[in-house]
Amino acid sequence: MRALGTVALAAISIVGGLALWEVAARGASAVLIAPPSVVFARLATDVAAGPVLPALAGSLAQLAVGFVLAVATAIPLGLAIGRSPKVAAMVEPVLNAIYAVPPVAMVPFLLVWFGLFFPARAALVFVMSFFEILVTVAAGARNVEPSLLAVGRSFGANRRELVARVVLPASLPFLFAALRVGLVRGINGMITAELFFAAVNLGGLMKQGAQRFDTAGLLSIIVLLCLLGLVAQEGLKAMEKRALPWHFHA
């Protein structure tokens, strides 16, 4: 009954919010903000017969390259940092300092190192998700229950077994959190790169929309990116639920 009420309220909230947007947009001048009815119709036609799907495919290609590289490097590094207090003490101040620099400020460097096109865009995705994954995985590996490690040790596990059989499974919830945060940041990096390097793919469509004062076009891409973020987030959550059912029962 409670769950049903929550779903009903959520539906009311979404419908109500969209209605509010519609009324507000129709009240304002059409140039300022397009109403949702126009935006969704636009998104549908642009997806069906327009430039959106090829652009999305191009965007996703650089997202995939940057994100996979970030995952492959940040997870082992994060585990190493989290499991060794000495390494953690050494790298933490440096990592915190680097983390304080907005990744978008790396754009001028990436431009010099990688040029204006695909490698630079993948590199920005990498930079933006790498640190997020690293810091989260390190925190997870540090927070492993000492009693779990003690049990492993009493059963005669060596260091390698301890990492593979205790530390890794115990930090899986953090690992999934890291993937979620990292992927959402990666999507942010993907669109940031397309707006700040040569404007292509979805970013190119946005720049065109901005030049034509076409808020419906701009908003349709924003809605698409929001849906992409939701799919990434909820998809990883669903995978987490299947992989770690114990975590969700707790």
Next chain:
Amino acid sequence: MALPRLNAVAGYRLAGIAVALAIWEALGRFMGDALFAPLSAVAVEYVGMLRDGQMLRELAASLRQMLVGYGLALLIGIPVGVAMGRSRIVDALFHPWLSMLVVTSVAALVPLFVLVFGTGFWFRAAIVFVASVWYVMLTVYHGARGIEARFIDVGRSFGTRSLQAFRKILLPALYPFLLTAARIGLVHAIRAMVVAEMFVILGYGGLIYRAGFSISTAPLLGLLLSLMLVGVAANALLQHAARLAAPWYEERVAPASAPRL
């Protein structure tokens, strides 16, 4: 795996920083000023930039604008987050929008906001606001939801009224989360400030963008260094405040970098 003693930790930290600076210098000499200026070159450049004064002037102006957006994000994000955490109905009404908006890339909003707000003060404040408010809300929400019911029950058995219960029980239990929210929000606010300013090539972000076209990367690294110092100092300040406000809570406060989405 025993934790090293405190002065040993400080030693490792200093060693880590020294190693990082040495790597920077070596890598910089190897790559050259045009690709990645070494520490020594940046240090010289940085002194010049401090004397010149433009960097600090622009930084102060940009941070002032950022603080307006960030302040608004705290002002709205905190009460809504508390309400969502304490009321199932408010939670159900706001959560769908919160989940959608928190995953929306800030950079994607920039072109639209330029059309709506222009490139002036309100554009930058608005971008900073939408970049940080959802993170503030979400962090406070998790904090408010996690407050143990028995605290409130105890208060009720002692006859507290709801306003009193809020001030004496809920608020103190929330302190550490408010400060964590402030830290997470600030990270996103500073990032958004730079994104917005680099896009319209104004303010401090504009300086960074233009520095990208200079022959040497030393000025660019100098600009990033100032930004890094601001971020680290603000973070240390908020962390210190959290420790003062609720020292018993420290281990339960989520790391600033890992918000639960």
